[in-house]
Amino acid sequence: MLFNGLFGQPCQTVLVRGDNEPEYLPAGPGPAQVIFAHGYFSSALHEISHWCIAGEYRRTLQDYGYWYCPDGRSREQQFAFEQVEVKPQALEWLFALACDGRFHISVDNLAGQGAADQQLFASRVAYQAIAYLAPDAADAADAGVSGFENRPLSGFNSSIPCRAANFLHALMRFYGTEGSLTEALQKDARRVAPLWAAVGSDSRNTKDTETV
Template identity: 55%
Template sequence: MNHSPNDLIMLFNGLFREAFRTMLVKGGKEPEYLPAGGADDVAQVVFAHGYYSSALHEISHWCIAGEHRRTLHDYGYWYCPDGRTSAQQKAFEQVEVKPQAIEWLFSVAAGSRFHISVDNLSGGGASDEHGFRCSVLAQAEDYLCDGLPERAQAFFDTLKSFYGTGASFSKAWREDARRVVPLFFAKEHYEAN
């Protein structure tokens, strides 16, 4: 399956440009969110290097940002770059659970490969990688059970329609969950026997 970021730009902008005065834009080195500068401007969700997965991740952040946060540069969140301390990494992982859960669901809906990101290669790595993976999985399962936030649900449904994954989503989700969080499922199998 071909995964062009241009498709994501078309789908996102078709859904949200008019209704939310927001557009998805290919960027350079760093992703960022730029709020609208004035009444006639549009906000920009900028993803890094034209990468498909970066676009899905940045869309995920936008989909959970409330109305006030969407008026702030990068939604008003702090960002500590790669090389975080253990405490900084733990805080990073806590705020990344929801966007990564949504990104994961978007990825499966698009038929693309998802990768958990602890985003701390030159630091000490994950604070608790297995725990983080399990938290992202649990959040994604909650979204599947209780529903995604409204904008995320609209984009999720659009991805499934565009990529033709609606009928196969449940099976693909189960397979990908086992791939991304294998120890969770190994433990579940062990406890069942």
Template identity: 55%
Template structure:
């Protein structure tokens, strides 16, 4: 299946441009959120370098940002770039659980491959890789059982329809959770399956 960022732009803008005055934009550098400058203007969710996965990730952040945060540049969060200390990385991992869980569900809905991102290649990597993966997986399971936030659910349902993945989503999740964040009992079984 081909995954074109322009499809995400079309779907997002069709869903959210009018009611939320927000559009998805292909950026050339770092991702960012730009609130509307004028009352009649539109906010922009800018994803990095035209990457499909970056678009899914930035959309997930927007989908959980509250009304006040959507009036602030980058939702009012301070971003510490790659090369974080262990303490900064722990803080990063705490705030990334929900966005990465939503991104994972969006990836499943599009039939694309999801990768957990500690986003700290120049630093020491994840502060607690296994724990971070486990928390993101648990959040996905919570969303699957209790439902996604409203805007995230709108986009999730739209993606499932557009990509025709609704019928196989549960099966895809069962396979993907073992690949990305295996529970202790699943790790050995997954490794054996990979060898065969």
């Protein structure tokens, strides 16, 4: 398994196929566990994206210390949910493309009022995904940094979590998708976020809420 080979030893974290709902269990006597739901590939990518974003402190807490409001959320609750899902779903989308797979926006509120604003949410996810792929000058500036958590990010924006960048590189090498991610994302955006693809929605409100 790519994830376990990449992160099992240096981060003491393993990906585990679960039989029920997804969950994150911090390290105890054994390594931390990123548990994905029912063996679903998309669930694995989504849970990995949350793990890549969670900061060092949050990775010591069960489910990263988040209180989860279940399906059936009000419009206000759903808006709050979508606020913290932009970055994880942007990473999940990139992971799926690196696997030559298919990504779907998830508002996870079938029993409630649905998305607070489906088109806006999809546009914000698309904007964030594109932003993660835009290289900047940080690669050269960080060339002297060492350690697994802080390796230089080759080919990505400095805003992308280091573990996410390393996982993306591993996926692209394994699936042979190197060099095609930006083009694939721009093409797929017409399906996933048609409003953003049509008008280039400038949805910049992507406050980092998961790195503490």
